[in-house]
Amino acid sequence: MVQSWRLRVQHKTGFTYAGKVSSSYNEARMSPRNEPHQAVLDARVEVWPPARTYKYEDYWGTAVTAFDVHAAHEALQVTATATVETLPAGDRLTGDGASWADLAAPESVDRWHELLLPTPRTALDEELTELAESIKSAHATPQAFAMAVSERVRAEVEYQPGATGVQTDAVHAWRQRKGVCQDISHLVVGLLRAVGMPARYVSGYLHPSSSAAVGETVVGQSHAWPEWWAGRWMAFDATNGIPVGEQHVVVGRGREYGDVPPLKGVYSGPENTGQGVEVAITRLR
Template sequence: MLYDLSLHMGYAYDAPASGARHVIRVMPLSLPDRQRLVAGSLSISPAVDERTAFLDFFGQQATSILVRAPHDRLDIRMQARVMVESQPMTADLSPELAKLPEELAAVWSVDAASPHHLAAPSPRLPREPEIAAYARELAGPGQTVREIAMALSARIHRDFTYDPEATTVDTTPGEAFRLKRGVCQDFAHVMIVALRSLGIPAGYVSGFLRTIPPPGKERLEGADAMHAWVRVWCGGTMGYVELDPTNDMPAGSDHIVVGYGRDYSDIAPVIGILKGYGNQKTIQAVDVVPVS
């Protein structure tokens, strides 16, 4: 599928801010046999005093900006054309859970794709005993890693309610788990904590979800903003599988990857600091349109 993407992220400040330095991660990746960034542009208003593009540890395209002058709003706009290949589910070649530690120990690499980065607690995802107990209920003897991951995705989708008003970007996975409500970030964080508690490496995927449904199908939740789902390491033979617990489906040609990380903190769309006071209002608008 060929898509045209547009993103607008706007911040309006009660009082002018100055000395603002931000890192922006919103441009889709080019991934072998998965997706290709045909063209992309990133514009920022007001005019920035410094702008530097770089690749972070996980290979995500990032842009660092500095705005020295006082400004009462910041607008970030991204446009891109992306070709996404279909990702059919293959035969389950993942090991049984009991055999996964042996396969993980055989991985000596610690590069960006290494599952070792996704096996332990991370800055936003500490150990959560309640979530671990929830995960153990699904991990029966003889089950493969992919079977467990897919069962967990289905259970989170069934047990949790999609509710944009229930949580904030700073809600912890433990809080979201007790609420049984939240958005895609919460669903993904809970699932990652659950999988890691079983010894299954899992990480966070940030991206976009198609906003126009196929004929006769309902619109997918989470399509009006950046989306998040889960990357699960299913052993040395099978590698990574991506699952979307918000919609209980494997990530496919409707899912466009922006970046990979341990949790949201690694690939937040915008992070930074500024000098100012008062509150701010944030808007986010996303459009993902298939190109005929």
């Protein structure tokens, strides 16, 4: 019998300013998705100062909560709370799926065109392009190649919080051999695309313990991992070297981080003096 987890995720984030902001216009991508391996039982997004919110699904299929704040404020806080049922990894990585010839076929290239192009954070230099080609030459199938790329990046790039920022690109992270889940995901996505393999960036949450105690609230993480197309979409947490399963909660997908930031917006007023982030996760079952 497949044992699902039930997780409650509370994600708080926001901005502080050097004085009163007269108005701001914002988008939050912090609500989990309903999909085959996870079911959203409850989800809400609360804003302070209070504001009317409206929801829509963006081009990439991510749920967006949009809101404007027109009352003067020196801080903005957004709290997203969700209860999600998640399934183990199961057979999500089994089978070789598509061949290299399948991926090179015109209909495949046309279908996944946007997920084959480099972006500012996933573009590679000559060294990384050559690395992608050398790993490809040693693997007969796209699936084997993708797993080898994931393991290579994990082995070479040390996970180190604070080593990079949200604007860091794959080349910079590779050169310093340090980064966070965002950088590792950008690197994997860039290497896959370099040899014609469709790949996308996934944002979400991770419960840090595979043996989580029921009822215990822990400090969770905003997390990211890559997915690739090898006849079907497959996901692997390259930062931790584990399949995406019951510990993971999907929020959104895109070409890179810039398509799925948790909170972004524009405002009129003094400078932004900081952004706080707090994620708490409780296993309910």
